[in-house]
Amino acid sequence: MLIQRKDLFGWSAFFHRAIGLWPEDDQFLGVYWWIKSYFVIFVTVGGLIFHLSSVANRKDNLNLTEFVLEALVAALAIAKSVPIVVNRTNVLKILSMTLEFNLTSKETLNEKHISDGWFKLQNRLIKFFIRSYTLVTVLYFLIPWLTNQTNVFPLKGYMPDYLYTTPGFQIVYFIEVIVYIIRFIGAVSCDLYCTTFICQLFSELQIVQYKLTTLKKCRQSLIRIIQQHAKVLDHGYMISKNFSIVFLLQHVLLSMIVCFSGLNALYTDSLAVIVKMLSFLSLALVECFFICLIGEQIKEESLKVANNLEDIYDECLDDLVIRKLINFVHLRAQKPLELKFGKYTVINLQFYCETLKTIFSLSTVFKTMIK
Numbered sequence: 001m002l003i004q005r006k007d008l009f010g011w012s013a014f015f016h017r018a019i020g021l022w023p024e025d026d027q028f029l030g031v032y033w034w035i036k037s038y039f040v041i042f043v044t045v046g047g048l049i050f051h052l053s054s055v056a057n058r059k060d061n062l063n064l065t066e067f068v069l070e071a072l073v074a075a076l077a078i079a080k081s082v083p084i085v086v087n088r089t090n091v092l093k094i095l096s097m098t099l100e101f102n103l104t105s106k107e108t109l110n111e112k113h114i115s116d117g118w119f120k121l122q123n124r125l126i127k128f129f130i131r132s133y134t135l136v137t138v139l140y141f142l143i144p145w146l147t148n149q150t151n152v153f154p155l156k157g158y159m160p161d162y163l164y165t166t167p168g169f170q171i172v173y174f175i176e177v178i179v180y181i182i183r184f185i186g187a188v189s190c191d192l193y194c195t196t197f198i199c200q201l202f203s204e205l206q207i208v209q210y211k212l213t214t215l216k217k218c219r220q221s222l223i224r225i226i227q228q229h230a231k232v233l234d235h236g237y238m239i240s241k242n243f244s245i246v247f248l249l250q251h252v253l254l255s256m257i258v259c260f261s262g263l264n265a266l267y268t269d270s271l272a273v274i275v276k277m278l279s280f281l282s283l284a285l286v287e288c289f290f291i292c293l294i295g296e297q298i299k300e301e302s303l304k305v306a307n308n309l310e311d312i313y314d315e316c317l318d319d320l321v322i323r324k325l326i327n328f329v330h331l332r333a334q335k336p337l338e339l340k341f342g343k344y345t346v347i348n349l350q351f352y353c354e355t356l357k358t359i360f361s362l363s364t365v366f367k368t369m370i371k
Helices: 010-018 027-057 061-086 088-102 109-146 168-213 219-266 271-316 320-333 349-370
Strands: none
Touching: 010 109, 010 168, 027 061, 027 168, 061 088, 061 168, 061 219, 061 271, 088 168, 088 219, 109 168, 109 271, 168 219, 168 271, 219 271, 219 349, 271 349
């Protein structure tokens, strides 16, 4: 039973093509998309510099926390988009491996159910992230109008006074909207890539587990499983290696966003601003939890392969060759796949709990400094 799910990326491919991170055989289009991806970096970094100019020119502490939050959101967009653009070759290689897994033969109906189940979950997660980002974006532009701040630019930064008059205000406002949309697309593309890669990795790990539980005394079948397991591990190691910096920067910045969102919600009387800050806070906490949860689950799923091998070992005592092959796979499966922040810190739910404690401590410190 051959599954050729050409819509693996579906309409999320729009975001990847928009920032130039999509495989292309045509050399001219490949160069064009390379230029487009670095243009996205240029615009995103420029947005952060613009925000930092606003922080440098603000003096009262109450407004300073809001401006710092704006700068952190801009930095988060950089943390998401810049690493994957710089490592575009490896990201496209992971994409090709993911598509290759998706096109492999699913020999039984249960394997197809496993693949379809993770594909449906992947689509639900993608829809959740897009809707969440869209909601935060709508609030971002809507809140100033709800609070009667009609002469305010969407991106906070230092502007000369003459740009607050017609027609300069309309021109700059339009340019800032374009910058925000580019930043939005780059951040969403990173999250959608991570979601797709991780869901497909889970799918392949569970298919390997299923094949091991239904393994018969056939050397050729075991050899094919060993080869598939090796490819899945290579896929997982590439994801962990190339997205570790993304996970690290995201986690640090999301933690800071939680702190400053809470502080801004605490020191404002506007209900609209409170809703905006709580939306930032909620989405940041959910993203932190999601990153730590997939780190925990990937480790557990990869260790289940070793457990399944132990269950079938006694059934193959009479075949020395199969026992040697099982020992080989078992030795490799005992070292679990792990997502890491950088090179050393393992991503898991325990780290998420430690992060919440750190966020509470930082919030207390910042609250004391503001007073």
